[in-house]
Amino acid sequence: MSAQSAEQLLHLETLSETERKILLGALHCFIQQGYFNTRIPDIVAASGVSTGSIYHHFKDKQHLAEALITQLINGLDQAMAKLISQHETPMEQIHALIEWMLTLTDAEPELVSFILYARHREFLPHQPPLCTQQPFEKMRSLVVRARENGDLPPLDEMVLTAAVFGPTLRIMQAAVDGVLPRPAHTYSAALFATIERLSTASAEV
Amino acid sequence: MSAQSAEQLLHLETLSETERKILLGALHCFIQQGYFNTRIPDIVAASGVSTGSIYHHFKDKQHLAEALITQLINGLDQAMAKLISQHETPMEQIHALIEWMLTLTDAEPELVSFILYARHREFLPHQPPLCTQQPFEKMRSLVVRARENGDLPPLDEMVLTAAVFGPTLRIMQAAVDGVLPRPAHTYSAALFATIERLSTASAEV
DNA sequence: GTCTATATAGCGATAGAC
DNA sequence: GTCTATCGCTATATAGAC
Structure with a gap:
């Protein structure tokens, strides 16, 4: 399971608990099966959050992926900045x-x-x-x-x-x-x- | 349009005219939109071959892609071999x-x-x-x-x-x-x- | 905010005429 | 071998109760 240090790369502190669970579940699915092979019910299972809740927080599947990639790039950037500063x-x-x-x-x-x-x-x-x-x-x-x-x-x-x-x-x-x-x-x-x-x-x- | 030298890389001589049209059309679609964003009707439009004919020559979308990738890798390999021999x-x-x-x-x-x-x-x-x-x-x-x-x-x-x-x-x-x-x-x-x-x-x- | 149940659209694949 | 027309399914997204 990739969520442990993936979690460190996604600086999720500013998000609600539900949003964090959704993003981590989606990341897990996308990593393992890719975006197109991931169905909404897969994200429901991986995150423990219901379909309705997912669509309450994110407009659609694409916007969910967009938010995830943004977080991931920001996380990578911050990890690299910290490393460089040392x-x-x-x-x-x-x-x-x-x-x-x-x-x-x-x-x-x-x-x-x-x-x-x-x-x-x-x-x-x-x-x-x-x-x-x-x-x-x-x-x-x-x-x-x-x-x-x-x-x-x-x-x-x-x-x-x-x-x-x-x-x-x-x-x-x-x-x-x-x-x-x-x-x-x-x-x-x-x-x-x-x-x-x-x-x-x-x-x- | 990428088909010109793509065509040279796909050594298609052994195939029927229809199969060539299908593979080139599919390659064109996959290159531009990716596999998952390509619908069968897209391949129909790009190749000028009907749905039924496509399914007559290839079991399903996945096997079509498989045949295409195989041809592409073989073509690359042959082009490289020729180049190296010179x-x-x-x-x-x-x-x-x-x-x-x-x-x-x-x-x-x-x-x-x-x-x-x-x-x-x-x-x-x-x-x-x-x-x-x-x-x-x-x-x-x-x-x-x-x-x-x-x-x-x-x-x-x-x-x-x-x-x-x-x-x-x-x-x-x-x-x-x-x-x-x-x-x-x-x-x-x-x-x-x-x-x-x-x-x-x-x-x- | 969160959930379950469901609608609907669009896709892959097929049937069957020619 | 090639085509048109269409089926059946599945996945996204929504409706609406709690």
């Missing part, structure tokens, strides 16, 4: 972020799968793509600051972000697809080694 | 593959989006994840051969594959999400520079 240099922050991403993948593979594969626009056409939102913005700004520090080479910002976080995201995807022989977090050192190599490469070529 | 060394093959992936992204963003975001297991629970299949297998074997050649450092196979192809896949994703300032293929040199850096890094650390 470290000094951009490279240390990148390192910590990568370790956290890998650890989260081991702890909550289905949640991570939901976020990674999240073709949210298929069911939420008005949602901007995930990579334009705060969490990915944070990655980009970390990379840019590391580049300014001289810790990363003076390459294009998009390419550099892709080179720093792309490999980790691929490993996470392999993990949730079940094709990774060891737990995801055991790859953190090797992944960080590839980033080190970006910066220490001999300046020729 | 080059000598593993590194040249990797280079050519990356250029091809980026060019395809510019030419067929919606098709690439469909493949990349492909949470196909949501509608095809029995389909193995894309990254276990031939196209990704090919990437892995190229990387392993380049490593044996000494062109890539002796890092873990999964990490190395992620480091070589992960950044390109991230750029492709950014492109199809519309957050890339320039066409995807213009990033190929910078992306290949990051791979060069993997191998030429000073051996210390």
Whole structure:
């Protein structure tokens, strides 16, 4: 069951008890079966809240999903902000972020799968793509600051972000697809080694 | 309209004219609206084939999608095999593959989006994840051969594959999400520079 | 605010003529 | 093999009691 640390990512304090139960139940269903395979009665069963109550709090299934995604992105953003604040240099922050991403993948593979594969626009056409939102913005700004520090080479910002976080995201995807022989977090050192190599490469070529 | 080069990727020669029309129509719908948002009448309109005929050739909507994905993966695999056969060394093959992936992204963003975001297991629970299949297998074997050649450092196979192809896949994703300032293929040199850096890094650390 | 019971619309799939 | 017409079901959403 993914609700334990998912619950920590959805900062639900401002919501009523019923709304929290509905959102957590829906998240559980969406993670396991996807949005389209989830029927309202599934959410009723998972949340312990009746159909009528669900529709009292949320206009329809789509608006419920919208509220959930918003909360999830905000939660991710806050978790990342807290993590970043605990470290000094951009490279240390990148390192910590990568370790956290890998650890989260081991702890909550289905949640991570939901976020990674999240073709949210298929069911939420008005949602901007995930990579334009705060969490990915944070990655980009970390990379840019590391580049300014001289810790990363003076390459294009998009390419550099892709080179720093792309490999980790691929490993996470392999993990949730079940094709990774060891737990995801055991790859953190090797992944960080590839980033080190970006910066220490001999300046020729 | 994505059917032009999509058609080249779906090697449809062995199929009847009707089956080709159905698969192309369905692909067009799935690419644009996703599997769940596509109704049978949509496929009827897109293919010009009647409901009855569709159900004569395919057991149901799910089996139609299955046939389509199979054709698509086979087509990708064959296109990649041809491309690889035209080059000598593993590194040249990797280079050519990356250029091809980026060019395809510019030419067929919606098709690439469909493949990349492909949470196909949501509608095809029995389909193995894309990254276990031939196209990704090919990437892995190229990387392993380049490593044996000494062109890539002796890092873990999964990490190395992620480091070589992960950044390109991230750029492709950014492109199809519309957050890339320039066409995807213009990033190929910078992306290949990051791979060069993997191998030429000073051996210390 | 929460619940149960139900309406209704729209979808996948089929029947059967040609 | 292809088509039109239609069935039956199921899922969303609502009505209305408490």
